[in-house]
Amino acid sequence: MxxxxxxxxxxxxxxxxxxxxxxxxxxxxxxxxNSYHYLQTEAYGYIAGRFDLHDVALDLQNWCHGFKNRVNFIQxxxxxxxxxxxxxxxxxxxxxxxxxxxxxxxxxNFFKQISGLDQYGFGVKKLFRSHGFRTAFEKLLYEKLVEEKSHGKLMNLAIGGAGLSGVEIAAEMADVVARQTKSIGESAQELQIYLIDASETILPGMSEYIINNTQKRLEELGVKIITNSFIDSVDKDTIYFKDKTELEYTFMIFTGGxxxxxxxxxxxxxxxxxxxxxxxxxxxxxxxxxxxxxxxxxxxxxxxxxxxxxxxxxxxxxxxxxxxxxxxxxxxxxxxxxxxDGVFVALGGYYAVGELFSFIKVKGKFAYILKKLITKSYYIGLKLRLNTGFMKRTSLEKENL
Ligand SMILES: Cc1cc2nc3c(=O)[nH]c(=O)nc-3n(C[C@H](O)[C@H](O)[C@H](O)COP(=O)(O)OP(=O)(O)OC[C@H]3O[C@@H](n4cnc5c(N)ncnc54)[C@H](O)[C@@H]3O)c2cc1C
Missing domain, CATH: 3.50.50.100 (FAD/NAD(P)-binding domain)
Structure with missing residues (x-):
């Protein structure tokens, strides 16, 4: 063996x-x-409060038990x-x-040459970092809800890095803010989402179809896009750009590398x-x-x-x-x-843009359904194994009682 x-x-x-x-x-x-498998591809929905913890994290010990003694998990x-x-x-x-x-x-990569980035920026590649931002975002929405009246002061949520993850997070948060305006009231609109990248376009390296349709959707959602802008440094409330401009912010996520x-x-x-x-x-x-x-x-x-x-x-x-x-x-x-095979970008609510085998191009709800089918089939596969493992584990525990 x-x-x-x-x-x-x-x-x-x-x-x-x-x-x-x-x-x-x-x-x-x-x-x-870690004790869990983290579904990073679903982080955008977790941060914006659309998905729950069990949608983005699965217990590894139970999953490994699902292989009936074939896989040893060492945490x-x-x-x-x-x-x-x-x-x-x-x-x-x-x-x-x-x-x-x-x-x-x-x-x-919280680039060391950008001072303050590691200290003030949230990452999303670790569950605890995504969780930290989700909590902060939720707190902000709560504060907006209980505010007696709108202060009229804009609060900027900045996302550094307009690659796949940055774009998905920006769109999902903007969609949440737009939908919350109904329940929270006008003050929700004081939350302004900024998407920042040093490249000439968002989603550098992707096809024109994906870039143009994503840009259009983000603009419709009210996301402010800043491209061609290098972040020089960050302090607790301001992002300083190399061209000497500045952006005040309340929270910052960094997905730029x-x-x-x-x-x-x-x-x-x-x-x-x-x-x-x-x-x-x-x-x-x-x-x-x-x-x-x-x-x-x-x-x-x-x-x-x-x-x-x-x-x-x-x-x-x-x-x-x-x-x-x-x-x-x-x-x-x-x-x-x-x-x-293709790429699908989730763009807030039931909207996505995607390309399959480079010649099938889709956008809107249909693209969202396709993306969901892909992620759901991955999740269901893991969940079936997890359920088998969990049942095996609990029955073994009962036998040992
Ligand atoms: C917000 C977001 C959205 C994304 N959307 C998409 C998408 O739509 N489509 C897509 O295809 N990709 C997407 N990605 C990218 C995708 O998540 C990554 O490419 C993918 O997670 C890489 O898988 P991996 O197995 O290489 O590494 P990971 O999934 O990062 O797993 C690495 C594992 O190694 C463990 N580990 C590391 N070092 C050690 C060590 N020394 N000892 C023990 N364990 C260790 C970690 O704990 C972790 O569990 C997205 C990413 C983000 C952040």
Whole structure:
């Protein structure tokens, strides 16, 4: 029996486990520092108060139990990889492996050169950070509700970074504010959402169709878009731009960049400017060590670097799982050929913009339904496994009473 260890229970890590768990030749070890899988792709709805905690976080121990003793979950942070002796180390011990999959994701890059950003900006790549912003946003809406009368003073909620996550959060919050005007009253309109990016457009790198329709929707929702603007520094209530302009703000979210979560190793490994592992064409950084998802630089068939998405994390996980099974049969590996099927951007309420296979273009409620179908099918798959695991666990506990 070969031991396969997976570091990170995000989109990539879980997909790798799912694709390996049916094989009786391997025993699986899943490491995560957290007890839950965080559905980052749903963070926009959680922050704006549309989704609940159970929509964005699922218990990993129950999920692993759902594989009926095939998957061992170890809730510990991996601090060192010993590639010569084939083991990973945590604060509490050493664990051997035959194959290792690093799926440790990435975190928000609160650029050090922008002073005050880390201190005053909220990130969304960690559940506690999203939760912090959700609480702050809810408190603000509550204060608006109980205010006796409108003060007429605008309160700016600033989102730094107009990539996929920044755009989705801006749209969802603007939609909530628009809808709350009915129940909270006119003072809700004092909340003004700003979306800021250093690039020339929002969603840099995406197609014209997606950019134009997203821009139109954001404007309809009343989001103020500031592009071509570099943030120089931030203090407790003001964002200072390089062109010497300023923006007062009440809360700020930063989604303007990521940095990979790499793990110390006994060998030097090549990484790119945002810390992602540079793998060979079979996604290996060593003979039996693979890197997938946000922590790795993944390229398309044509050699372009792919944006870090859940979709790419899953595709790379499926490829690596298949590769490990091939290696067990002593078969040769084919290079990884990433394929992006499409992109859907949720834009507040029941509205989305999307493209499938680059020729199907959709917007509005239909696009929203398609996006929801994709995220729901992912969620339901996890939930079924979770329910099986939970039932197994509780029946075992009863037996032991
Ligand atoms: C608001 C928002 C919206 C998004 N929308 C979309 C979308 O619509 N479509 C899309 O495809 N993508 C979207 N993304 C991007 C997507 O969420 C990421 O690309 C995806 O989460 C990457 O998956 P991953 O498995 O590589 O890493 P992650 O999901 O980040 O998981 C990494 C895991 O590794 C664990 N970990 C890290 N270091 C260690 C360690 N040393 N030891 C143990 N555990 C460790 C972490 O706790 C975490 O659980 C969105 C992201 C955000 C923030």
């Amino acid at each position: 070969k031991k396969v260890a997976v570091i990170g229970a995000g989109y990539g890590g879980l997909r790798a486990i799912e694709n390996l768990a049916n094989n009786k030749e391997v025993s699986l070890y899943l490491f995560d520092e 510990e942070k991996v601090t060192f990889i010993d590639s010569r002796n084939n083991n990973v180390q945590t604060e509490n011990g050493k664990y051997d492996f035959d194959y290792l999959i690093i799926a440790s994701g990435a975190r928000t 990521i940095i990979a979560n790499t793990i110390e190793m006994d060998k030097e490994v090549q990484t790119n400017r945002i810390g992602q592992y540079i793998c060979n064409d079979t996604l290996r950084i060593d003979e039996n060590i693979f890197a997938i998802g946000d922590c790795a630089e993944l390229t398309s068939k044509s050699g372009n670097i792919l944006p870090p998405t859940a979709q790419t994390a899953e595709r790379s996980a499926e490829y690596v799982a298949k590769s490990i099974l091939k290696l067990l049969e002593e078969k040769e590996l084919q290079p990884f050929k990433a394929k992006v």
